[in-house]
Amino acid sequence: MVADPxxxxxxxxxxxxxxxxxARLAIGDATVSELAAPFDVSxxxxxxxxxxLEDAGLVSRSRDAQRRPVHLEAEVFDLMTKWxxxxxxxxxxxxxxxxxVLRSMPEESAPPPPPEGTAS
Incomplete structure (x- = not known):
């Protein structure tokens, strides 16, 4: 397991x-079923x-009666943003x-046009 957060x-x-x-949790809390809906996974x-995600500190779960919503822990993004x-x-x-450096370089004249009869 990776040690640093x-x-x-x-x-x-x-x-x-x-x-x-x-990204879905950035909109608001969701249940596991709601999070699973767009994916073809169990x-x-x-x-x-x-x-x-929970082990990384990105999400937490709570209990709301029978519902167990998953919540995005946005503070973790501060750590990433600082880095x-x-x-x-x-x-x-x-x-x-x-x-x-580029501004200090002398400007070069435009390259001459290709000779007639050759492809550009």
């Missing part, structure tokens, strides 16, 4: 079915997917440096 989250979201479930398979943002800022800094 960020790795567990990314690992859980590596599966497209789980990403779809998370309720047991959906429960296994939910267990992975992604750090690397986005680094990439933007590299692009700014590249822009500076």
């Amino acid at each position: 960020l790795s567990r989250v990314f690992s859980a979201l590596a599966d497209p079915t789980r990403r779809d479930m998370v 309720l047991q398979a959906v429960s296994k997917h939910l267990k992975v 992604i943002e750090r690397y986005r800022r680094r990439a933007e800094a590299r692009y700014r440096r590249l822009d500076d």
Whole structure:
């Protein structure tokens, strides 16, 4: 089992079915049956997917009478966002440096047209 929380989250979201479930839960809480509806899989398979999401801290389950809604724990996305943002800022800094280098280069004249009778 992966120990650090960020790795567990990314690992859980590596599966497209789980990403779809998370997208559905972003709309609001849902039961296992409601989450299973769009997929051609058993309720047991959906429960296994939910267990992975729960172990990663992405979802939690509660009890509402006979209903057991699954709830998206959106705070976990802050962890992902901070990690992604750090690397986005680094990439933007590299692009700014590249822009500076390109601006400092002398402009070249347009290449001459191809000789007549040849394909372009």
